[in-house]
Amino acid sequence: MKYQDEFRDRHVVLGLAARIREHVAGRTEPMTFMEVCGTHTMSIYQYGLRTLLPPQVRLISGPGCPVCVTPNEYLDRAVALCRLPDVIVATFGDMVRVPGSTSSLQEERARGADIRIVYSPLDAVAIAARNPEKRVVFLGVGFETTAPAIGGSILAAKKQGLANYFVLAAHKTMPKPMGVLSADPELKIDGYICPAHVSTITGPEIYRFLAEEFHIPCVITGFEPADVMQGVEMLVRQVVAGESRVETQYSRVVRPEGNRKAQEVIREVFTPCDAPWRGIGVIPGSGLRIADAYAVFDAEKAIPVAVEETREHAGCLCGEILKGKAAPTDCPLFGGACTPESPVGACMVSSEGTCAAAYKYGQ
Amino acid sequence: MCLGVPMQVVSVGDGDIVAEIDGVRKEASLMLLDEEVKEGDFVIVHAGFAISRLDEEEAQETLRLMREVFKPEDMA
Ligand code: SF4
Ligand code: SF4
Numbered sequence: 001m002k003y004q005d006e007f008r009d010r011h012v013v014l015g016l017a018a019r020i021r022e023h024v025a026g027r028t029e030p031m032t033f034m035e036v037c038g039t040h041t042m043s044i045y046q047y048g049l050r051t052l053l054p055p056q057v058r059l060i061s062g063p064g065c066p067v068c069v070t071p072n073e074y075l076d077r078a079v080a081l082c083r084l085p086d087v088i089v090a091t092f093g094d095m096v097r098v099p100g101s102t103s104s105l106q107e108e109r110a111r112g113a114d115i116r117i118v119y120s121p122l123d124a125v126a127i128a129a130r131n132p133e134k135r136v137v138f139l140g141v142g143f144e145t146t147a148p149a150i151g152g153s154i155l156a157a158k159k160q161g162l163a164n165y166f167v168l169a170a171h172k173t174m175p176k177p178m179g180v181l182s183a184d185p186e187l188k189i190d191g192y193i194c195p196a197h198v199s200t201i202t203g204p205e206i207y208r209f210l211a212e213e214f215h216i217p218c219v220i221t222g223f224e225p226a227d228v229m230q231g232v233e234m235l236v237r238q239v240v241a242g243e244s245r246v247e248t249q250y251s252r253v254v255r256p257e258g259n260r261k262a263q264e265v266i267r268e269v270f271t272p273c274d275a276p277w278r279g280i281g282v283i284p285g286s287g288l289r290i291a292d293a294y295a296v297f298d299a300e301k302a303i304p305v306a307v308e309e310t311r312e313h314a315g316c317l318c319g320e321i322l323k324g325k326a327a328p329t330d331c332p333l334f335g336g337a338c339t340p341e342s343p344v345g346a347c348m349v350s351s352e353g354t355c356a357a358a359y360k361y362g363q
Numbered sequence: 364m365c366l367g368v369p370m371q372v373v374s375v376g377d378g379d380i381v382a383e384i385d386g387v388r389k390e391a392s393l394m395l396l397d398e399e400v401k402e403g404d405f406v407i408v409h410a411g412f413a414i415s416r417l418d419e420e421e422a423q424e425t426l427r428l429m430r431e432v433f434k435p436e437d438m439a
Binding site: 004006007012015016018019039092119120121122123142145146148149152155156196197200201226227230233249251252253254255259260261262265352 | 366367369389392394395396397407409410411412414415416417418419421422424425426428429430432
């Protein structure tokens with residue numbers, strides 16, 4: 001793509017870094033910015049952006065990846081479902097390798113379960129249409145970006161009159177956990193690098209309470225290295241000026257009103273609910289369940305199954321990492337017992353997970 | 364997971380498009396897009412759905428602002 005390269009231009013990134021150094025020159029007090037999106041985490045590690053920042057500016061990673069924040073009990077239910085003889089589980093690739101309490105979908109697949117990795121939930125609907133004697137369960141995990149796509153798949157299945165397509169929904173929405181983290185005195189977050197594609201759907205308004213109630217500057221930032229640097233520069237400027245506003249760096253994609261059509265699909269198919277976050281616990285109103293009008297597509301309601309008791313992995317620090325309180329290297333398992341090839345915790349599985357990024361790109 | 368990829372629209376069909384990046388072509392649904400797209404436009408595609416159009420003017424404007432801060436002595 002023609003301007004993609006320019007957003008990766010090293011000179012631009014270095015110019016922005018120099019501007020950041022100018023802004024903070026003479027300041028002794030550090031500022032901490034959290035990125036809540038795993039794709040930002042990846043970009044920060046991949047392009048070594050931390051090394052370009054002055055010591056006063058610290059970046060920490062938050063609960064950025066839906067795969068990482070999905071707790072074991074969800075995986076345990078998915079495992080139980082895939083053991084049913086007439087069930088096909090369809091999912092995005094990352095979920096397959098996340099360890100549940102005692103098994104993972106990958107292990108179940110090795111034992112013969114029918115698990116299909118798809119690129120789009122519409123592919124899962126197509127599998128259901130081709131396999132009328134089977135029940136197809138799609139693992140509906142994701143934030144505001146993914147929820148409309150999965151809602152769209154339910155609408156498509158309804159339109160096609162399919163009675164064998166189901167979604168095991170564990171969608172989560174971003175602003176609530178950001179509120180929880182903002183209130184945490186241990187973290188002292190001075191600014192948020194807000195997720196790019198979540199914001200594409202929602203628009204900037206969802207972060208306003210963070211700027212107004214918690215006085216934390218928020219900048220919706222794109223994923224290229226120059227985007228992230230400019231996002232940090234905009235945050236630094238606000239902090240230095242003592243301001244807290246929601247700004248959009250990623251204006252080439254994010255509109256002030258967000259994507260109304262996608263918002264409409266979310267409202268139609270889902271209802272807000274309380275949701276459990278790995279590491280953070282249950283956050284009221286932070287999830288999306290399937291609305292009653294679409295209950296026939298809800299795997300949890302439509303396919304009852306016994307689920308094993310949930311167990312956490314001994315020694316795994318994922319919970320603290322997702323809250324920004326620990327770095328991957330703080331975990332005794334990092335790089336030893338836990339690697340991307342044989343992950344112990346979720347943060348090492350998803351390519352957007354903080355531990356996976358730290359392992360792949362080093363510090 | 365919700366990594367959206369910028370792709371260029373190759374053709375517009377009835378409710379979907381074919382889009383291309385780095386020579387790879389994929390179909391994407393227009394069900395979630397609230398903007399008009401035409402051949403040649405760039406869109407962000409996520410999980411089989413086009414979710415936003417990429418605004419070239421805004422992209423150029425962002426780059427212009429970035430260039431403003433860019434100083435020759437930093438170009439190490
Ligand atoms: S799922 Fe979306 S919000 Fe989460 S890490 Fe991936 S790109 Fe970011
Ligand atoms: S290194 Fe592995 S076990 Fe430790 S926190 Fe990261 S994912 Fe969890």
